[in-house]
Amino acid sequence: MAGNQLPGRKMRLPSRTMLTKDRIVTLILFLPSLVLVGYFVYVTIGWNVVVSLSDWKGLTPSYNIVGFDQYTRLFQDPTFFTALKNNLVLILLFVPGSLFLGLFLAILLDLKVRGEGVFRGIYLLPFALSFVVTAVLWAWMYNPSIGVINTLLMKTGLGFLKSGWITDPNVGLYCVVLAIIWQFSGYTMLIFLAGIRSIPESQMMAAEVDGASGFDLYRLVVIPQLKAPALSAFVVLMVFALKAFDFIFVLTDYSDYTYILPLMMFRETFSMNRFSYGAAIATILFLLALVIVVPYLYLSFRREKE
Amino acid sequence: MRFPKPRRVTLYILLVFFAFLFLLPLWTCITTSFKPVHDVIYTTPVELPLSPTAEPLITALNIMQRPLLNSFTFTISAMILSCLLGSINGYILTKIRFRGSDTVFLFFSIGIFIPYQAVLVPLVLTMSKLGLFNHIEGLILTHTAYGIPITTLLFRNFYGVIPNSLIMAAKTDGAGTWTIYRRIVLPLSLLPFVVAAVFQFTSIWNDFLFGVALARGSEAQPASVALANLRGTTEFQWNVQMAGTLWYALPVLVIFFVLGKYLMRGYMAGAVKG
Amino acid sequence: MVSVAIINLTKTYGTTAAIKDLNLEIKDGEFFIFLGPSGCGKTTTLLCIAGLLKPDKGEVWLGNELVTSSERDVYVTPQKREVAMMFQDYAIYPHMTVFNNIAFPLEVRGEDKSEIVKRVTATANLLGLSQLLDRKPRQLSGGQRQRVALGRAIVRKPKVFLLDEPLANLDAKLRVKTRTDLKKLQRELGVTTVYVTHDQVEAMTMADRIMVQRDGVTEQIGTPEELYNHPANLFVAGFIGSPEMNFTDCTLIKEGARLWLDAREFKTPVPTQVAPKLESYVGEDLIMGIRPEDLYERKSVKGSTQKNALRMTVDIIEPVGPYLLLHLRKGRCSLVARVKHTTARVGQEVDIEMDPSKMHIFDKKTAKAII
Numbered sequence: 039m040a041g042n043q044l045p046g047r048k049m050r051l052p053s054r055t056m057l058t059k060d061r062i063v064t065l066i067l068f069l070p071s072l073v074l075v076g077y078f079v080y081v082t083i084g085w086n087v088v089v090s091l092s093d094w095k096g097l098t099p100s101y102n103i104v105g106f107d108q109y110t111r112l113f114q115d116p117t118f119f120t121a122l123k124n125n126l127v128l129i130l131l132f133v134p135g136s137l138f139l140g141l142f143l144a145i146l147l148d149l150k151v152r153g154e155g156v157f158r159g160i161y162l163l164p165f166a167l168s169f170v171v172t173a174v175l176w177a178w179m180y181n182p183s184i185g186v187i188n189t190l191l192m193k194t195g196l197g198f199l200k201s202g203w204i205t206d207p208n209v210g211l212y213c214v215v216l217a218i219i220w221q222f223s224g225y226t227m228l229i230f231l232a233g234i235r236s237i238p239e240s241q242m243m244a245a246e247v248d249g250a251s252g253f254d255l256y257r258l259v260v261i262p263q264l265k266a267p268a269l270s271a272f273v274v275l276m277v278f279a280l281k282a283f284d285f286i287f288v289l290t291d292y293s294d295y296t297y298i299l300p301l302m303m304f305r306e307t308f309s310m311n312r313f314s315y316g317a318a319i320a321t322i323l324f325l326l327a328l329v330i331v332v333p334y335l336y337l338s339f340r341r342e343k344e
Numbered sequence: 345m346r347f348p349k350p351r352r353v354t355l356y357i358l359l360v361f362f363a364f365l366f367l368l369p370l371w372t373c374i375t376t377s378f379k380p381v382h383d384v385i386y387t388t389p390v391e392l393p394l395s396p397t398a399e400p401l402i403t404a405l406n407i408m409q410r411p412l413l414n415s416f417t418f419t420i421s422a423m424i425l426s427c428l429l430g431s432i433n434g435y436i437l438t439k440i441r442f443r444g445s446d447t448v449f450l451f452f453s454i455g456i457f458i459p460y461q462a463v464l465v466p467l468v469l470t471m472s473k474l475g476l477f478n479h480i481e482g483l484i485l486t487h488t489a490y491g492i493p494i495t496t497l498l499f500r501n502f503y504g505v506i507p508n509s510l511i512m513a514a515k516t517d518g519a520g521t522w523t524i525y526r527r528i529v530l531p532l533s534l535l536p537f538v539v540a541a542v543f544q545f546t547s548i549w550n551d552f553l554f555g556v557a558l559a560r561g562s563e564a565q566p567a568s569v570a571l572a573n574l575r576g577t578t579e580f581q582w583n584v585q586m587a588g589t590l591w592y593a594l595p596v597l598v599i600f601f602v603l604g605k606y607l608m609r610g611y612m613a614g615a616v617k618g
Numbered sequence: 619m620v621s622v623a624i625i626n627l628t629k630t631y632g633t634t635a636a637i638k639d640l641n642l643e644i645k646d647g648e649f650f651i652f653l654g655p656s657g658c659g660k661t662t663t664l665l666c667i668a669g670l671l672k673p674d675k676g677e678v679w680l681g682n683e684l685v686t687s688s689e690r691d692v693y694v695t696p697q698k699r700e701v702a703m704m705f706q707d708y709a710i711y712p713h714m715t716v717f718n719n720i721a722f723p724l725e726v727r728g729e730d731k732s733e734i735v736k737r738v739t740a741t742a743n744l745l746g747l748s749q750l751l752d753r754k755p756r757q758l759s760g761g762q763r764q765r766v767a768l769g770r771a772i773v774r775k776p777k778v779f780l781l782d783e784p785l786a787n788l789d790a791k792l793r794v795k796t797r798t799d800l801k802k803l804q805r806e807l808g809v810t811t812v813y814v815t816h817d818q819v820e821a822m823t824m825a826d827r828i829m830v831q832r833d834g835v836t837e838q839i840g841t842p843e844e845l846y847n848h849p850a851n852l853f854v855a856g857f858i859g860s861p862e863m864n865f866t867d868c869t870l871i872k873e874g875a876r877l878w879l880d881a882r883e884f885k886t887p888v889p890t891q892v893a894p895k896l897e898s899y900v901g902e903d904l905i906m907g908i909r910p911e912d913l914y915e916r917k918s919v920k921g922s923t924q925k926n927a928l929r930m931t932v933d934i935i936e937p938v939g940p941y942l943l944l945h946l947r948k949g950r951c952s953l954v955a956r957v958k959h960t961t962a963r964v965g966q967e968v969d970i971e972m973d974p975s976k977m978h979i980f981d982k983k984t985a986k987a988i989i
Contacts, residue, residue: 058695060521067522068436071429071492074446078463078489079455083464099469145358159604160363163370166600166607167593168550170568174575174589175369177470178376178389178582185374186389195389225611249370273457281459288572303461304347308557317465324462331457335450411702512670512708515696516780517723517770531713 050072083324090317097311108318117302118319123306125213125298129279131215137268137273139219145256147227148234158231161313167340169221169225169284176217177289180204187219212298222278232284234260273334277327299323376586377401384583404574411564411570412591418480418566422487425542429488430495430540435529437496438503439511440521445597446456449500455493464557478562486558487548494547497541498613503529503537531534535606542603543610546596567592620681620810621646622667629662636662637673638834643802644812644827651803652814652919653821653857654831660814663831664780667812668703669696680777702771706783708763710755716742717751720769727774733943741773744803750777761792768800772807779804779811779900785820797823818858830854852985855907855978861943863907864953870899879906879979883951884928887957889974892989896979899988907978908941913955915962916969927969932962946970 090108094100112118143161147154164172178184180203188200204213237260245259283300290296292305299319305314347482372389377400387394433452436443467486468477476482484498487529514524555566561573572586622644628970629637636659644650652660663800665671669685670881672693680701685694694725702723711719718730720741724734742748745765755763764784771779784800801824804811815821821828828846830837830853837857838850839935849855855863862958870888877888886906888896916927930953937943944955946968955970962968979988 060695063521064436064440064442067525068430071452071496074429074489075455075492077453078467078486079458079493080451082463082466083458085469086462086464089465102563111383118592130352133356143362146355146362149355151355151359153515157359157363159600160366162604162608162611163610164366166546166596166604168552168568168596170571171589171593172369174571174585175373178372178586179369181564181582183581184389185383186368190390224366226606229613240408277457277459281461283461284568287556288552288575300459300461303464307465313465318457320461320464323459325456327409327459327462328454331454335453336458339446339450507709508707509707509709510711512665512668512696513703513705513770514711514722515670516668516701516703517700518697518726518766519722520697523726527726528711551890 044124077284086317086324087321089314090321092314094314094317095312100288101314108314109322111315112318112322117297118129119293121297121299121302123277124296126278127211128215128282128298131212131214132218133216133272133275135219136222136226136265137164139223140228140232140271141230141261141264141268143223143227144230144234145253145260158227161227164221165225167221170288172217172221173285173288176213176220177204179217180213204290207293210290211294214289217289218282218285219277222275226275229267229271233264269334270338273330276330278325280323280330356415367516373586373589376583377404379583381581393445400583400587401590402583403584404591407574407584408567408570408588408591413561414483414564415567416595418483418487419440419545419548422491422548423541424489424497425484426491427537427540429500429535430497431491431530431533432525433492434499434501434503434536435525435586437500439506439508439524439529439616449496452493455490456497460490460553464469464553468555468557477599478559478564480559480564482558483554483564483566486554487551490554491544491548495544498540498543498610499536501613502533502539508534527567538603539609539613540607542599542606546599546607549596559582620683621648621679622650622778622810622812623677623679624663625666625677625679625886627663627666627673627678628835629659629671629673630665635834637666640676640834640836642829642839644810647808647810649801649811649813649824649826650678651821651825651828652812652831652899653818653828654816654837655857656816656902659834660831661782662834663781664703664812664814668701668780669694670703671701686759694771700776701778701780702774702776703780704771704782705766706786708767708784708787708969710763710766712752712755715751716747716753716755716766716769719755720747720773723770723774723891735763736768737773741769744772745769760788761796761938763806764788764796772803772809776809779809779813781811781817783814784813785815785817786832786984791821794963800824817838819860822858830857848987849978850987851981852905852987855980855987859909861910861954861956863909863978864913866906866951868904870902870904871895879904881906881945883949886972886974886977889977892979895989900980903982904988905980905982907980908953908972910956912973912976913953913957913975914971915944915955915957915960916971927971929967929969931967932960932964935960937964944968 070258088101088103091103091105092101092102093107094102147158151157181207182188184203185203187203191197191199201209205208241259242255250258266304281300282298283304286296286298286301287304292301300323303316303319305322306312306319368390375392376384376389378396378398378401379387380395380397383393383395437449445588471482471486472475474482476485508540510528511524514528518529550568551566552568552572555569559565571588571592575585578584623641624642627634627637627640628635633758633952642665652663652688654660662671673686673688675688676686677684677689680699683694684692684701685688686692689984701808711722714722718736718740720746723733724737738751740753745768747762747765747769750758750762753826755766758766764787769783785796786798797820812861813824821846825842827839827841829839832853838845838854840848845854845858849858852865856865866881868879871880877893877900879886879888930948932944933947933952935942936945939955940957944957944960944962946953946955953970960968977989982989
């Protein structure tokens with residue numbers, strides 16, 4: 039039976055491998071998304087880079103390519119370093135803060151708590167809200183004259199702790215960090231709680247039999263197994279801290295002490311009309327995000343493959 | 345695992361304390377929304393109003409009415425479109441597959457994480473060229489496009505669980521790509537559609553950056569931008585500000601209380617906001 | 619009803635070949651079974667016939683229609699192949715009722731409403747599903763689901779049935795009953811059937827012919843009797859039959875004019891009728907195989923071993939229904955014998971004799987059967 043010749047057999051209507059009807063249907067279905075993502079994500083990013091290499095200032099677009107001028111200017115601009123420094127402080131306080139508070143809340147909720155669902159809902163609620171809502175709410179909290187915090191301090195005899203909060207250049211940035219930790223720790227709690235719950239109960243029981251108890255159980259058995267959820271929460275928090283805009287924009291406008299890169303980008307572009315300068319800041323933001331995200335995506339892809 | 349009694353008491357004290365901290369801003373927002381100016385000044389924010397009034401809510405609604413309507417229009421449209429496209433992409437990327445489909449997915453995934461500042465200038469230019477700057481249609485298009493990566497991820501996760509044998513069976517039964525989607529995959533997609541819709545509704549509704557860049561100060565202005573403006577124009581009318589906040593947050597609060605379970609699934613699927 | 623021909627089929631995943639150069643012709647109306655351990659390429663072959671998978675090389679013919687050929691760039695989609703496939707997990711559409719599940723292939727093909735109702739009803743009657751037509755899959759038992767999947771496969775009168783481990787998810791009792799039902803149904807419908815299983819009992823009881831596959835390579839094709847009585851190599855000999863065939867290393871020696879198999883613990887003469895085939899292997903290492911039912915216990919005469927018999931110690935006695943399995947040992951040689959009854963006790967010695975005509979001899983180097 040070897041060979042290709044079989045007596046009495048004919049080919050009937052061979053369909054070609056390429057361009058079957060199903061392939062055309064697939065293409066038509068996929069095309070809108072490919073075009074939209076391709077254009078709105080990739081073409082626009084490339085376009086933004088092109089703008090950043092031009093000398094476009096003012097309202098009429100100009101694509102006169104001048105190279106890295108904008109970037110050179112940026113690295114001589116003291117406000118850029120102020121913004122960068124504030125961004126770093128924000129990241130260094132906000133990311134670990136949210137991770138630890140979230141982990142702490144997740145462990146509390148894991149201790150067979152009555153009404154767990156209610157507490158979980160309460161802690162997660164801020165995360166569902168818009169940053170604009172958060173900003174307005176915290177403006178009210180921080181208001182120096184009749185705001186919630188100062189009023190409560192007065193009423194409880196802690197009046198000496200009164201402060202200008204968000205309006206005080208010394209503590210303004212920390213007030214911002216506190217408010218966004220309030221908003222994000224429910225999210226990290228959710229991620230950690232899911233991670234804890236995916237550890238089989240038999241492991242906890244085995245550890246208890248082995249003599250571990252109380253918080254040791256978490257320290258020795260649970261927390262070391264939370265690397266994956268911690269990593270994904272870390273990436274989400276990092277990227278957010280990098281591009282945080284809405285909250286600070288609404289809360290403090292362009293005050294120096296809370297000035298961060300996304301604010302600078304928006305101001306240079308849309309208030310000062312220095313489009314190429316703004317685009318350069320945006321490109322740097324994009325590169326910073328890429329440094330965080332690409333290794334993460336690569337890792338999770340490899341894990342998925344295995 | 346059970347702790348001894350005194351420790352359990354400490355545990356509940358901690359839980360309630362944190363619950364208080366997390367609810368405090370919202371609570372004062374609600375109380376203040378019902379306070380006349382006099383009460384705002386002479387009661388602490390946590391206290392209930394002495395003489396409750398709907399006045400601030402009405403004032404705020406008058407200002408916010410049109411923006412809220414705008415937000416509903418583009419949020420719901422973009423939510424539906426991005427969910428449909430995400431569902432189709434999830435189907436293609438898990439059940440049809442082709443050479444390079446993993447790479448395509450990787451390129452989509454990057455779209456979840458990019459700082460939108462990096463696309464803002466070209467986006468504004470594009471919308472001006474298309475004549476969609478300051479138009480609701482521009483916001484629909486923008487939110488649909490940037491929603492596709494995350495909805496694709498959500499649907500891809502869910503469709504990964506549908507056994508491939510189901511698709512192969514349908515193929516040998518004679519069904520083509522579209523019929524399999526329509527008759528097999530779509531009817532099995534109720535859960536991912538609820539999760540993706542709830543997720544998309546909240547994140548589009550909550551957006552500020554695209555709104556302020558694409559429709560600031562126009563007829564098409566979204567509620568988020570209107571609320572930010574309200575804060576500027578009613579500097580000392582805290583009750584009106586809080587009432588406006590309440591109106592703007594209301595749809596998301598309703599979703600959170602009614603469909604929170606699904607929203608959490610969206611968050612846990614590696615989803616991001618911002 | 620058509621024949622199925624597979625020519626030079628090759629499919630590789632990454633670096634591992636799932637099928638290597640497979641050639642096969644399945645006759646019209648035949649019940650053909652692919653048998654082999656999991657991961658041996660059986661299902662891959664089935665998917666290539668269905669058109670659900672494209673091979674790297676080779677051709678597939680359904681009757682006189684070429685449906686897959688990488689060389690000639692021919693590929694007929696599964697939708698147009700007129701084959702029905704049944705999956706191990708049944709792949710019943712969970713959101714459809716039993717009726718809609720069975721009707722689905724007809725609806726997709728645009729059959730008449732009345733024709734659909736007629737044929738679905740007839741199929742449901744045939745399979746005893748008439749009372750369940752309005753149920754959803756989750757309200758059905760495993761056996762009922764299995765029949766729904768079967769119904770969906772037969773309702774449209776395909777040219778070929780492809781069944782991938784259709785009984786694997788049933789409990790043992792139901793599996794035996796379904797085996798018989800399925801074979802009867804295939805006889806009645808007369809449709810060419812390709813069936814994949816890793817269970818040799820299933821294969822032996824149902825198939826007209828069996829192909830034994832291992833690591834993508836065909837080990838042997840033949841009727842159940844051929845595979846059982848004349849296994850082509852060590853793998854087939856060991857895979858088919860339960861309890862497994864006994865294997866013993868031995869050397870072929872020549873003493874005078876006679877050939878002997880020397881297994882150190884015992885020596886047995888080669889029957890004269892097969893001696894010519896072995897002549898060239900003198901001095902070589904061979905493997906002797908004998909099935910447990912071809913070993914007999916001989917009443918021992920005290921003190922002396924019978925001629926041609928082997929005196930062995932009984933390790934374990936396993937009663938399996940009508941038979942007893944004697945696990946025997948002598949030195950490094952251990953055998954299992956299947957006997958009707960024995961007077962021996964564990965630890966005692968018995969004399970074991972074999973039927974030389976039932977002996978299998980394999981070349982140790984190539985693992986191929988010599989006789």
